[in-house]
Every structure is written in structure tokens, then in C-alpha cells.
Amino acid sequence: MLARSPLVFRLALGPELHLWAKAGRTPVLWWRDDDAREPTPALERLLDLSRRHDAPLTVAAVAGPNLASLVRRCQDQPDIEIAVHGFQHVNRQPEGQGFGEIIDxxxxDWVLAQLRATVTRFHDAGATPTLFVPPWNNLKPQLITALSDTPIRAVSGFAQGVSEADGVSRLDAHLDVLRWKGGARFRGTWRFLARMRKLLAQRRVTGQWGQPIGLLTHHLDHDEDAWRFLDSFLGAFRVEARRCLQLQTLAEPTALCA
Ligand SMILES: [Zn+2]
Incomplete structure (x- = not known):
């Protein structure tokens, strides 16, 4: 799998992937990008990466004035899925209590009304999303309860390890190409790959081979190092389409659809 990859990939992941290969397994990866609002040069660069590497991509989009042109641009290209990234992507948490659009x-009912209005805006823009990605990965219980009354079938947050069951279909991101403290910048090759090795080992040890690992990007915030790394990463690993990952409550193992 890593035969033609940079040496650092082989050093960081080779031994772990050898164990996977011995068990006849291949990691299941998917890719989520956040914060798209409109077509931009950075979005073009993102879509170009997806096209060149034949890598399906879920674009978590914010419903703003240019949503329809964003949807049209994404629909121009195969294997791009549009997901709902919050209602307006506005932080409503009280000062000093983190970030989130839904508060305690x-x-x-209020959350459900926001959800329905937002999904309608996506439908009006020509998209029929089935995945909700809360801004700042803030998964509040009210959101989980409200989702069952909407066309949204799954949520995506950010998990440190294998996700916990919470009663709805959930497909998380795990590997953030950026670090955020002190300003967004590339996480660093070794840090990124070390985290990936840990996620792979967790799945191997617990027998959850098919549990997807989510790559997380934010195209508007990438520096050149992040873009370059992504190019190498997508050259080394095959990414599955989110819609082809069988969504189940995470009490059960996740498996690929045909
Ligand atoms: Zn966001």
C-alpha cells in the first residue's frame, strides 16, 4: 500500500499496516471538508485534489447567500457529497465555554425548527443532504433528538478514538490535517501519521477493522504544507465515499456497502 509513498509514511505506518495486511484487512477511510460557503480558488484546489486522486469527498457546507452556486459547482464533479454544516455557523456559547451553535x-423544538429551515434552504439550492455536521463538532443531545424528525440520517463529529454509540447513525472525523491553537496551520507529517497509527492500532486490537477513519480538512485554512501533505496522503491511501459506508448506530460494527 505504501510502496511508492514518502519514506516517512513507511516509517510511521509500515509496521502497523503490515499487521493489517497479515490479517487480510485494509483501513476504511473517508474524507470530510468543512466550512464551504461558495466557490473559491481554494475550493477549486480541493476539488482538483479529489478529482486527481479519485477520492470521494463530503463537503460540509454553510447555508449562505451563495449556497446554490456552491451546490452547482460541487454537482459538476462526480463523488462530491454536500452535507449540512450547522444552521448559520454562529457561535452561541457563553464567553469562555467553548464553541457551539446549540447551547444547553x-x-x-427550537433545534428542530432550525434544522428544518436549514434543510429547506439546501433543498431550494438543489441539494438533498442526509448528513449533518455541527460546527465545532458540538453534538448536543437536543440535536440528536431532533434529527429523527428530519431527512438527515447521520451526524458527524470529531472523535478521539472509535466512536461511542449515541442512538443515531454517526460517522466521525478523526484526523485533522490542521492544528488550530495559535492560528490554523498544518499539523505536521509525523504528528498526523502518529495519530493515524494509533487509530489503526485501536481498530486492530478491538477487532473493529471496518470502523471508518475520517480525514478532516478545512480548505479555506490550509497553508501550502497542508496542501502538499494532502496530495501525498491521498496518493498513498484509497478513500471511500461517505454514502457508501453503511451507516448504523455504532453499537454495531460498520461495514462497506456493495
Ligand atoms: Zn465549521
């Missing part, structure tokens, strides 16, 4: 005092 919000009712399920």
Missing part, C-alpha cells in the same frame, strides 16, 4: 438551554 435550547429546546428540542
Amino acid at each position: 438551554s435550547d429546546s428540542v
Whole structure:
């Protein structure tokens, strides 16, 4: 799998992937990119990466004034899925309590009304999304409850390891190409690959071979190092389409669809 990859890939992941190969397994990867609002040069660069590497991509989009042109651009290219990235991507958390669009005092009814209005905006723009990606990966219980009354079938947050069951279909991202503290910048090749090795080992040890590992990108925030690394990474690993990952509550193992 890594035969033609940079040496650092082989050093960081070779021994772990050897164990996977001995068991006849291949890691299941998918790719989510956040914060798209409109076609931009950075979005073109992202779509170009997806096309060149034949890598399906889920674009988590914010419903703004240019949503329809974003949807049209993404639909021009095969294997691009549009997901809903929040209602307006506005932080409503009280000062000093992190970031999130849904706060503890919000009712399920209020969340449901926001969800329905947002999904309608996507439908009006020509997209029929089935995945919701809360901004800042803020998965509140009210959101999970409200989702069952909408066309959204799954949520995606950010997990440190194998995700916990929470009663809805969930497909998380795990590997952020950026680090954020002190300003967005490339995480660093070794840090990224070390985390990937850990995620692979967790799945191997627990027998959850098919549990997807989510690559997370934010095309508007990439520096050149992040773009370059992504190019190498997507050259080394095959990425599955999110819609082809069989979504189940995570009490059960996840498997690939045909
Ligand atoms: Zn976001």
C-alpha cells in the first residue's frame, strides 16, 4: 500500500499496516471538508485534489447567500457529497465555554425548527443532504433528538478514538490535517501519521477493522504544507465515499456497502 509513498509514511505506518495486511484487512477511510460557503480558488484546489486522486469527498457546507452556486459547482464533479454544516455557523456559547451553535438551554423544538429551515434552504439550492455536521463538532443531545424528525440520517463529529454509540447513525472525523491553537496551520507529517497509527492500532486490537477513519480538512485554512501533505496522503491511501459506508448506530460494527 505504501510502496511508492514518502519514506516517512513507511516509517510511521509500515509496521502497523503490515499487521493489517497479515490479517487480510485494509483501513476504511473517508474524507470530510468543512466550512464551504461558495466557490473559491481554494475550493477549486480541493476539488482538483479529489478529482486527481479519485477520492470521494463530503463537503460540509454553510447555508449562505451563495449556497446554490456552491451546490452547482460541487454537482459538476462526480463523488462530491454536500452535507449540512450547522444552521448559520454562529457561535452561541457563553464567553469562555467553548464553541457551539446549540447551547444547553435550547429546546428540542427550537433545534428542530432550525434544522428544518436549514434543510429547506439546501433543498431550494438543489441539494438533498442526509448528513449533518455541527460546527465545532458540538453534538448536543437536543440535536440528536431532533434529527429523527428530519431527512438527515447521520451526524458527524470529531472523535478521539472509535466512536461511542449515541442512538443515531454517526460517522466521525478523526484526523485533522490542521492544528488550530495559535492560528490554523498544518499539523505536521509525523504528528498526523502518529495519530493515524494509533487509530489503526485501536481498530486492530478491538477487532473493529471496518470502523471508518475520517480525514478532516478545512480548505479555506490550509497553508501550502497542508496542501502538499494532502496530495501525498491521498496518493498513498484509497478513500471511500461517505454514502457508501453503511451507516448504523455504532453499537454495531460498520461495514462497506456493495
Ligand atoms: Zn465549521
